[in-house]
Amino acid sequence: MNTDAADIKAIEQVVATVERTQRAKDAEGFLALFHPDALWTTGHGKVLLGFDAIAEFTRAVLPGAVWDGDVTYEAVHIQFLRPDVAAVKVRQVYHSAEGDTEGAPLCVMTRQDDGRWLLHACQNTEVQTG
Template sequence: MSMEIFGASPDGQADIDAIVALVAAVEHAQQNELPEAFMELFSRRDPVWTTAHGMRLSGWETISEFTHKVLPGAMKDSTASYEVVRILFVRPDVAAVNVHQRPIDRDGRALPGVPEGRPLYVLAKQDGEWKIAAAQNTQVKGD
């Protein structure tokens, strides 16, 4: 699957690379059950996270509390791979990022029959760093 980029400035490759790296950091934190590393990726400015099951979490502390409760142990049997498929630069410091999230076993093999995810991350560039300002994960019920 190739990545689509919309609205990037002519010298926007550094931002594209940083966004792809942020999504890779989400994957790493999730796969390795690292709640602190996961929370470092969020803006401290009232972020919003909606889980794949529709739970809306508002505010950094609320997201952190939830993450620290559910992430440890969540990946013991399976995990997911993350691939950036589309970046839309809404403006130079705001990007909407579509991700293809594939369930995999601990050895990296696809898990047939397990719903994939289609996260959308709204990222904001703060003090030169991209952070998750809002996110919505949606499970795919057939593709």
């Protein structure tokens, strides 16, 4: 499939914005990245259907999160399913003095009519060591 370098850059920018908003514990900035019909399954298996459920969870959890905010996100693989739909594999690492904790989110992103890419369906999975 022919992929546009601008789309890849835009998708990588969404992932960078996820990192920035998670570090800042910025719930509203994070929520701005979601499609209105999004669904999300957290790293611990909580299923959130629709923007309202995602927003309620995020606003309750993110601002008071106990981690120190040092987290990195990297888009490690982008697979275009259609020109306006991409599956994005992300490497997520929370850094702490006790050691790193890794997640492996998979996000299906959709390009909107205005050209923006939004998170549409995401599944986060905690990476177990050992």
